[in-house]
Amino acid sequence: MPQPRAIASVNDFVVKFANINGSGSASANGLFARAIMRMGIPVACRNIFPSNIQGLPTWYEVRVCEAGWLGRRGGVDLMVAMNPQTWDKDVASIDPGGYLFYDSSKPLPPSKFRDDVNVIGMPITEICNKAYTDARQKQLFKNIIYVGALSSLLGLDPIEVEKLIGEEFRSKAKLIVPNVKAFLLGRDWAREHLAGVQMGLKLQRADKVKDRIFVEGNSAAALGAVYGGATVCAWYPITPSTSVAEAFMRHCAKLRTDPQTGKARYAVVQTEDELASIGVVIGAGWNGARAFTCTSGPGVSLMQEFLGLAYFAEIPSVVFDVQRGGPSTGMPTRTQQSDLLACAYASHGDTKHVLLFPEDPRECFDLGATAFDLADRLQTPVFVMMDLDIGMNDWLCEPFGWDDSRRMDRGKVMTREALEAGKEFGRYLDVDGDGIPYRTHPGTHPARGAYFTRGTSKDRYARYSEEGPIYVDNMQRLLQKFETAREIVPRPVREDAERKTQFGAIYFGSSAASMREALEALRGQGIHLDTLRVRAFPFHDDVSEFIADHGQVFVVEQNRDGQMRTLLVNECGVDPTKLISVLNYDGTPITARFITREIAEKVGVLTPVPLKKRVAR
Amino acid sequence: MTYLAKPKLHHPRLPKNALGHTRRDYEGAVSTLCAGCGHDSISAAIVQACFELDLPPHRIAKLSGIGCSSKTPTYFLGNSHGFNSVHGRMPSVLTGANLANRELVYMGVSGDGDSASIGLGQFAHSIRRAVNMVYVVMNNGVYGLTKGQFSATADKGSKSKRGAVNTDAAIDLVGMALQLGASFVARSFSGDKAQLVPLIKAAILHRGAALIDVISPCVAFNNHEGSTKSFDYVRAHNEAVNRLDFMVERTPIAVDYAPGTAREVVQHDGSTLRLRKLHDDYDPGNRIAAMTFLQERAAAGEIVTGLLYVDPQAGDLHESLNTVDQPLNALGDAELVPGAAALEGINASLR
Structure with a gap:
């Protein structure tokens, strides 16, 4: 049989791992990607996963790209086919001249292969069965073993892999040695048995990563919420936004625990549904705390009524919408930017909301923090429009930065002193001509500044009124406020x-x-x-x-x-x-x-x- | 409904509380509910309770949903911040407000439609989370603002004003609150101020979720023969288990009851509840016994009122979350923003 063409490329190719959900492949694949990054070569990684805990197919795509392009490229140069369920589709997806790496423990008929693809077999199961007795280890170490083999085939620096294993298991030191051993087992086997394999894909140390960081958008957005001064988070689990709340708890445990008392300078409530989440956020915002929820399309649909209240009663609130495929349940583990209209005009009646569009995790952090300043300044809901692609994938991006002279902009809040001095207070009174009125926090002054917040129409002094001119006056001021927003939101x-x-x-x-x-x-x-x-x-x-x-x-x-x-x-x-x-x-x-x-x-x-x-x- | 504005001049000899406030300082705007509405009596009881407890009005936040009941916060505590939110969602808004500032008193006002129908979920979850609040349900078994439909607390077999008979089983919020872990559960009747005012006072000083279900007849749509929430029916079937005398430690009230008939309960803040027992076999410290008793009396057609259950040392949501003592809304940049140096460490861990 003539040798197929072999794609040759240094530091510019796509490796795709086809695995089974729940088989422990994610950490091994992540290790592979990070080690490449440690060699100074940019990578762009994407998890393609099902709405499932265990058993369904899952893929991990690593785009190696010295030129630094971080979008999804499409196409596959090297397929690591570890899932018999998806074999045919996976083999078919390889670019002509590409490579197929597979577990050759069980023989497969020639019809299962392509003659325009270079096939590299490694009896991974066999090797594992020989090396390990424990059933769990036999399964788990398969993944590290193929990373070892790939390191030999592609020229991935083993020192970087070993260092990463050491860092990964810093707190579980006894796991370091067996993982390194499994890695070397795969690497040595490949060096011995795959030396003659034709492999045109190569990794070569470069200097293109610089000081960039590798982080998922959800974690970055949560960190933005910490730096933005958020103290209350109310949420309901939903893919792909769940890890925003989880990351917020993790960051807060480290960054927001009072060192003296061990007490929390934050409160996180996992509510019974998204209606309650946004309700808690609005209650906290009304009472002067910075609060947010994180959700996805179906959650935004449920929050509609409350979002109209926050708009009309003018209550600061922040929503991180990590968008997924809609409509309805749609494609819960796939990415889309399809909630724009649902968020921009959320709720019945005439409403408009502020949306922010971060491009990567670094901006999820920046705009995540800024959202709280904008919400307070504008006294209205602010949406941070992320998506599954940024939210749940690790992205190479500029390191987080913070200016220590920056202070929270709490917006127009009338203080006890101002009230005491007799300053006029009208909750919906536009004193500055920018459409933004002053508010008071409950409990501020014994005799002045109390008002009634409501979703019904009201006059400038928060008194209930259904008089046409009074209603129109208020609605026009809200438009004026939206004009102000136009000037202060991040510029294109x-x-x-x-x-x-x-x-x-x-x-x-x-x-x-x-x-x-x-x-x-x-x-x-x-x-x-x-x-x-x-x-x-x-x-x-x-x-x-x-x-x-x-x-x-x-x-x-x-x-x-x-x-x-x-x-x-x-x-x-x-x-x-x-x-x-x-x-x-x-x-x-x-x-x-x-x-x-x-x-x-x-x-x-x-x-x-x-x-x-x-x-x- | 009255069209007369309240007089601005107050009687000079109106009694004053320890803060120098008169009862008038705890009132709100003139009620727009129907004349004789049970809800107005409950508002008056809230005013009386806050006055007697010497609470600074601005340290109370009153929150409600939508409906006749939820309008009432306009009619009491005019110097307090109020929040009339969306239908059935007062509990979540109150939870958020409470998280933001643990130092205020949170008075949640709701109705049977608001809490037992559209808001049943939020009612249940705010209680099981032990939000520190007074949750008053003005319960008339009927939708008043939309003119007389049954609500979910209407008893099976109860007749509407138009003659329709309710065929659905009733939801008993008191029974639910007991099951959900509320640490203060009471039922009262809007027509029984002597019972209601001490209950509200005790609930305000209680830490944790305090539910008071107040049967409050709707004079317009649910006060006729055949209704089980009418004044006459409730008076005839009211079975009070105890009478509460409420004392704050700093102002001991000399009350002398025959030994053996009173039971004292000291709450976490030192306030004392003195319960005059009316029913021999009733124990308000036993949740399971309370649930059984309630079911038995309900089966016998009685409406049990009084303090049905109290756990005087209960904790609340802030305790569960281990939040700092200072209100979260009072924390500033120094306490909240970790700064550039911490960020450098985070960056390093992500390379």
Whole structure:
């Protein structure tokens, strides 16, 4: 049989692990990725997992990319096929000339292989059965053993792996030696038996990681909540947001425990449902604590009534929405950006809410902290719009930073002293012309500043009223407040192409990494785009200006209906024909390949080639 | 309903409490409920209880859901912050408020529709979490604002004003609260101020979830013959197990009862509840016995009132969460924001 073509690439390939959920593969695969990163080579990792605890297929994709592109690439160069259930699909997904690494303990018929793929067999089960007697160890160490073999095949530095094992099990020291042994067992076996294998994928030490960190967005957002001064968290478990609350508890246990008394400077309540979660957040916000909940689409649906109350009664509250595939239960373990409209206009009646769009974990931290300042300043709900891709995957990103001179902006809170001095207090009185009134915290002053908070219509002094002009006055002030929000939310980031172009592209959130990569690919094809990364709703004036500056603007998003485009049309008063959707919504993270193809195709259609040139071709 | 504004001038010789406040200082706006509504009597009892306890009005937060009952916080404690939230969700809002500042008194006011129907879940979970609060249910078995539909506490067989008979089993919030672990459970009747005021006072000083289910006849839709929540019916079937005299340690009241008929309960803050026993076989310190007694008397068609259960040394949610003594809403940057140096350590652990 002729030898198939063999893909050759240094520090630029995709390894995909096909495993069974609950088999202990996650930590071994993570170890593999981290060790590559320790060699100074950027990696982008994605967990593709089912809504299941044990038994269903799960995949882990490691994109090795010295150039630093962190979006999902698509395609597979090396498949580590450890799951017989998905074998056929996994083998079929390998790029021609790629590699298939598998457990060869049991012989498989030739029909199970492809002749355009390089096959590397290793009798992993057999090796484990020989080396271990304990059934659990036989299973668990399989994973570390294939990491050992891969380290030999790809040139992964064993010293880095051993160091990482040491760090991982720092608190369980007796696990270090057996794990290192299993790793070396696999590595030595491969060195002895796979030396002749043709392997064109290689790792080579580089210096491209610098001081960047590797962290998941949910943990980063939770840390942002700690730094943002949140003291109350109320939540209900839901994939993919659960680890925000769990990380908040973990961070707080370390960072928010009173050193003298051992008592908590925070309160976390796992409530009975999402209605109660947002209720607790609103109660705490009303009473002057910074509070948040974390949820996903179905939770946002349940919170609608309360969100309208928070908007109308003007109560600071923060919601981390880690978006997943909708509608309904949808695809609970897949990613989407499909809650934009549900959040922007959450609740009945005329409502509008502030949304923030972090692009990676670093920004989940930054915007996570900022959300609390904005909520207090604007006295309204603020949504941090994350998604499963950023939230539940470890991303390589800039290290967290904090300015120690920064202070919480608690917004307009009238103090006891101000009340004592006789300052006029009207809960819904716009004294500064920015639509934002003053509030008082309950219990502030014995005789002044008490008011009644309600979801019913009220006048400037919080007195119940259904008089038309009074209602309209209040609703107009809320609009005025939203105008103020436009000025103080994080500004969009504009980057113009080297040469003048009529094409622009608007993108946001987790699409950013793939978008940047796509831009370079498009530039290679002679297509130049100015870009604007939107970071917040309501849209800053820069957004309308950007659209006005261009003939056509692509709007890249991860939902079916072009929800960002709808928001832009609705809120910026732009001609809808100018905005062209680029939509990926199959539940997998958007790729640069997809964006490049879509935009190139559309630009081709939009750019008429003069007849002469066409004939000349 | 009255259209007369309350007079601004108060009688100079109105009695004052230790803070120098008169009862008037604890009142709210004029009620817009129907004349004779049981809820107004409960509001008056709350005013009386807070006045007698010398509570600074601004240190009380009153929260409610939606419905006739939930309107009442406008009619008492006008110098306190109030929050009229959404239907059935007062308990979660109160829980959040309580987490933010443990130092205030939290008065949750709800109705039978608010707590037993749409808000049954929040009622149950706030109680099992032991939120430190007074949870008053103004229970009339009927939806008043939407004109007379049965609520979930209406007894099976009870007749509506239009003659319809309720075929669904009733939810007994007192029974549920006992089962859910409430540490203070009482039932009273809006027409029995002598019983209700001491109960509210005791509930305010109690630490933990204190439920008072107050049967409060609806004069407009549920005060007719055939209703089991009418004034006449409740008066005829009320079975009081005890009478409460409530004492705060600093102002001992000389009460002298015949030995053997009184039982004293000292709460965590030193306040003393003196229970005059009316029923020989009733023990308010025994949750299981209380549940049994309640069921037996209900089967016999009696509405048991009084302090049904109390655990004077109960803990609350803050104790479970081990939160700092200082209110969370009073913590500043120094206590909350770990700073750049801590972040460097975190960064290092993520490389």
